[in-house]
Each structure stands twice: as C-alpha cells, then as structure tokens.
Amino acid sequence: MLSKTYTKYIQSLHHKKSRDAEHCFIAEGNKVVLELLHSKHFICEQLLGREEWMKEHEPEIRRFYKGPLQVIEPSDLEKISALSTPNNVLGIFRKSDPVKPVLQDRLVLALDTIQDPGNLGTIIRIADWFNIKDIICSENCVEQYNPKVVQSTMGSLSRVNVTYTNLAQLIQEHAAIPTYAAALHGTALQQLPRLTSGILIVGNESKGISEEVLQLAKEKITIPRFGAAESLNAAVATGIILSHLVKN
Amino acid sequence: MLSKTYTKYIQSLHHKKSRDAEHCFIAEGNKVVLELLHSKHFICEQLLGREEWMKEHEPEIRRFYKGPLQVIEPSDLEKISALSTPNNVLGIFRKSDPVKPVLQDRLVLALDTIQDPGNLGTIIRIADWFNIKDIICSENCVEQYNPKVVQSTMGSLSRVNVTYTNLAQLIQEHAAIPTYAAALHGTALQQLPRLTSGILIVGNESKGISEEVLQLAKEKITIPRFGAAESLNAAVATGIILSHLVKN
Numbered sequence: 001m002l003s004k005t006y007t008k009y010i011q012s013l014h015h016k017k018s019r020d021a022e023h024c025f026i027a028e029g030n031k032v033v034l035e036l037l038h039s040k041h042f043i044c045e046q047l048l049g050r051e052e053w054m055k056e057h058e059p060e061i062r063r064f065y066k067g068p069l070q071v072i073e074p075s076d077l078e079k080i081s082a083l084s085t086p087n088n089v090l091g092i093f094r095k096s097d098p099v100k101p102v103l104q105d106r107l108v109l110a111l112d113t114i115q116d117p118g119n120l121g122t123i124i125r126i127a128d129w130f131n132i133k134d135i136i137c138s139e140n141c142v143e144q145y146n147p148k149v150v151q152s153t154m155g156s157l158s159r160v161n162v163t164y165t166n167l168a169q170l171i172q173e174h175a176a177i178p179t180y181a182a183a184l185h186g187t188a189l190q191q192l193p194r195l196t197s198g199i200l201i202v203g204n205e206s207k208g209i210s211e212e213v214l215q216l217a218k219e220k221i222t223i224p225r226f227g228a229a230e231s232l233n234a235a236v237a238t239g240i241i242l243s244h245l246v247k248n
Numbered sequence: 249m250l251s252k253t254y255t256k257y258i259q260s261l262h263h264k265k266s267r268d269a270e271h272c273f274i275a276e277g278n279k280v281v282l283e284l285l286h287s288k289h290f291i292c293e294q295l296l297g298r299e300e301w302m303k304e305h306e307p308e309i310r311r312f313y314k315g316p317l318q319v320i321e322p323s324d325l326e327k328i329s330a331l332s333t334p335n336n337v338l339g340i341f342r343k344s345d346p347v348k349p350v351l352q353d354r355l356v357l358a359l360d361t362i363q364d365p366g367n368l369g370t371i372i373r374i375a376d377w378f379n380i381k382d383i384i385c386s387e388n389c390v391e392q393y394n395p396k397v398v399q400s401t402m403g404s405l406s407r408v409n410v411t412y413t414n415l416a417q418l419i420q421e422h423a424a425i426p427t428y429a430a431a432l433h434g435t436a437l438q439q440l441p442r443l444t445s446g447i448l449i450v451g452n453e454s455k456g457i458s459e460e461v462l463q464l465a466k467e468k469i470t471i472p473r474f475g476a477a478e479s480l481n482a483a484v485a486t487g488i489i490l491s492h493l494v495k496n
Contacts, residue, residue: 243488
C-alpha cells in the first residue's frame with residue numbers, strides 16, 4: 001500500500017505549482033510511459049504500476065530505467081491517477097531543461113494562447129507526425145506538463161521540443177524569418193507553396209491569434225470553408241495546415 | 249428553485265437509456281443552444297438559464313421558440329449540467345427523426361467505431377466546415393446525442409445528418425459508389441483527385457477500421473507521415489483528408 005505522504009506527493013503533481021517546485025511531472029498509461037522511458041530527454045524517477053503490467057514490461061523497462069518499480073493495487077492507482085480511467089501504470093519523470101528552439105531553415109509552430117490541454121497535446125502529436133521539431137508557445141498557453149497534455153501527446157512529447165516565450169518579441173527578433181498566421185480570412189492554403197522554413201502561428205480556440213501577434217505576421221493563411229461551421233478546432237486546423245505546407 | 253423530480257429528469261438525460269426512452273437530449277452553452285434553436289431539425293422543449301442570459305437573448309429566442317423559459321440559479325444549473333463548467337443555459341431538445349442519407353453524387357463520411365464523444369463531435373463540426381451533409385456511423389459509435397458530442401459539435405449538429413447503420417452492409421448494397429478507407433498504408437492523399445462523390449471511411453481511435461469494412465473499401469488512402477508519431481487523432485485525420493479531397 002502507498003503511504004499517505006507519497007500519495008499526497010503524487011497527487012500534488014496534478015497541479016502546476018507543485019510540478020514547478022518539484023521539477024517533475026506524471027505520465028500515465030502503457031504507450032505514454034514507455035515512449036518517455038525510451039526518450040533521452042526525460043529521466044524517470046519512479047514507476048508505479050499494476051503487477052501484471054510490471055511483469056509483462058519489466059525486460060523492456062530495464063533497458064532504460066534502473067530505478068524503483070513499485071507494484072500497486074488498482075485502488076491506489078486510482079488515487080494517484082489524473083485520468084478518469086487509470087491505465088496500468090504511472091511514471092514520475094523529471095522535466096527536461098528547456099532547449100532553445102532552432103528557427104533557421106525549418107518550419108516551426110508557434111501557438112498563441114492555446115489553453116485547452118487536449119488541444120496542446122494533440123498539436124504536439126501532430127507536430128511529431130509532420131516532423132516539426134519545435135513548438136513555441138506564448139506564455140499563457142497551458143503547460144506542456146499538465147497531465148492531460150502529456151496524455152494526449154500519446155508519447156510525442158518525447159520528440160517535440162516545447163518552449164514558452166513572448167511571441168511578439170520572438171517574431172520581431174527574427175524579422176527575416178517568414179511568419180504565417182492561421183486566420184479566418186487570408187490566402188487559401190492550397191495557393192501556398194510547400195514550405196521549408198518559417199513560423200506558422202496558430203491561435204486561441206475561440207479568439208484566434210492576438211492582435212499584436214497577428215499584425216506582425218507576414219501572411220495570413222486560411223483553410224477554405226465550404227459549409228457553415230463558424231470555425232475549426234485549433235488542433236484540427238493545425239493538422240490541416242501542416243498537411244498542406246510541410247515538404248517531404 | 250428546480251424541483252427534485254425535474255432535476256432528476258434532466259440529469260437522467262445525461263444517460264443514453266433515458267434519452268432513448270424520452271426521445272430528448274440536452275444541449276448547453278450560448279452557441280450550441282442558439283444554433284439548435286435556429287435549426288429546423290430540432291424542437292426545443294424547455295430552456296433553463298441564468299437570468300442575465302435569458303434577458304439578453306430573449307428577443308432572439310422568441311423568434312424560434314414559444315415554450316417556457318425558466319430562469320434558474322447557478323447552483324441549479326450546476327446540478328443539471330453535464331459540463332464541468334456550466335455555461336449560462338441548458339436546453340432540452342427533441343431528437344430529430346432519422347433521415348435517410350443521400351449517397352449519390354456527393355461525398356459522405358462513414359465512421360467505424362468512433363467511441364470518443366469529443367472526437368465524434370469534432371468530426372461533425374469538421375463535416376459542417378467542408379459541407380459534408382451526411383455522416384453514417386457504425387452501430388457501435390458513440391451516440392450523437394451524448395452531451396459531450398453535442399457540446400463539441402459547437403452547433404454543427406443542426407446542419408449535419410448523423411445516422412447509424414451496419415457499414416459493411418451499406419457498402420455492399422452500394423457497390424457502385426467508390427469507397428475510400430483512411431489507413432496507415434495506402435495511396436498518399438495528395439495523389440488522389442478531388443472527389444465529388446464517394447464514401448470516406450474513418451476508423452476507431454486506436455484500432456482503425458474493422459477488417460470486414462476495410463476489405464470492402466475500393467481504395468486505402470493515407471496521410472503521409474514525415475516524423476515519428478504512430479498515429480493521428482481520428483478527428484484530426486478526418487480534417488486533413490477532407491481538406492485534400494473535398495471539391496469546391
């Protein structure tokens with residue numbers, strides 16, 4: 001059985017304040033935990049899982065992780081999990097140190113005020129699919145280590161470098177790099193060439209890109225609408241745009 | 249104050265069994281409720297909302313709805329809401345009678361075992377954006393009237409006809425209509441012409457399209473992957489495919 005103190009410690013990592021103080025975050029479920037274990041960017045501090053899962057995966061786990069494997073009861077897993085349906089295993093990982101994004105000669109993604117954790121996680125997964133190495137978030141985006149973000153990356157967090165900065169300042173400091181803003185009105189996506197470099201900016205779920213950032217963008221681009229929906233989900237829009245702009 | 253019985257009745261509509269029995273569903277929030285009120289497909293039975301919201305929107309509401317407007321306290325709204333953060337208004341609507349989908353000379357979407365409510369709702373919204381009029385779901389897809397589905401359609405439920413059937417049977421009965429299956433391997437999306445007719449099949453979040461349905465599809469199509477993510481979210485994949493295939 002998990003001690004009360006340790007249970008409380010793990011539960012505290014559901015909240016940003018404790019993640020910041022402890023420099024740790026939690027990841028859950030078979031796929032996410034195994035992908036993070038495989039990654040060089042994250043150090044695992046502790047794994048807690050159901051007995052069958054631990055037995056099945058121990059050989060794989062031990063290739064990457066020498067620390068403690070704690071077998072726990074489903075009822076304990078439920079207590080420490082941030083998921084509505086806990087999934088076999090929970091890992092505590094150290095946050096990675098921020099790595100400066102590379103903006104030259106590649107396409108990077110900039111997110112302005114993406115606040116829904118599921119959206120950020122899904123966008124990280126999309127970036128990974130299209131081989132986008134860097135996502136630069138405005139400072140008021142949801143934190144990449146939020147348990148729901150981590151969950152919806154499906155492990156892609158281990159391959160995409162997510163950093164936080166002032167987007168307007170970033171664009172001004174890199175005036176030579178073309179910036180493309182996803183907007184409701186602008187150049188139709190299909191009219192743009194495939195891009196090998198630039199910053200693609202995607203905005204908030206309901207408000208879009210902030211005025212300040214939008215005015216700094218070189219070009220506004222849009223996904224042509226054929227029907228009546230007022231907007232698209234931010235992650236869906238990101239996927240559509242990248243599928244048209246990323247060059248093999 | 250809401251009576252206990254009426255509170256329980258609305259709460260029961262959070263569950264499919266009661267929605268089936270009552271032939272009603274709930275919709276919440278400014279945008280979704282107003283879009284359903286505007287629609288000819290759904291009849292509103294009752295609106296319950298916060299006083300300020302009712303006052304602000306009464307003129308608009310009264311153009312479409314003559315029934316009772318019940319002002320309720322935030323605490324009551326919290327009790328009857330299916331949202332974690334209730335949003336001003338909840339409407340009880342009658343389900344619309346199923347309308348037979350039109351498969352000739354247009355592109356329709358078929359969903360195989362889409363079980364996540366957020367995904368189905370987002371896909372309905374995407375269909376609305378690309379002017380897809382019919383979504384045909386396999387019988388084990390999540391129900392279109394699930395509160396989370398309704399919520400994530402952002403009102404597009406009023407413009408997209410969603411029906412449920414046996415997909416394999418449907419494809420066999422319409423052998424002359426070309427079917428395209430979204431798969432991890434197949435013809436790259438960009439190599440296909442824009443489509444004016446056909447059935448586009450999208451599969452389950454983790455298992456993809458069932459073997460039986462996949463074998464009946466004329467052509468497998470895929471979103472080229474440049475990076476390392478194992479898969480894309482089903483709604484994101486649907487958005488990407490439609491953005492490449494739908495013809496203006």
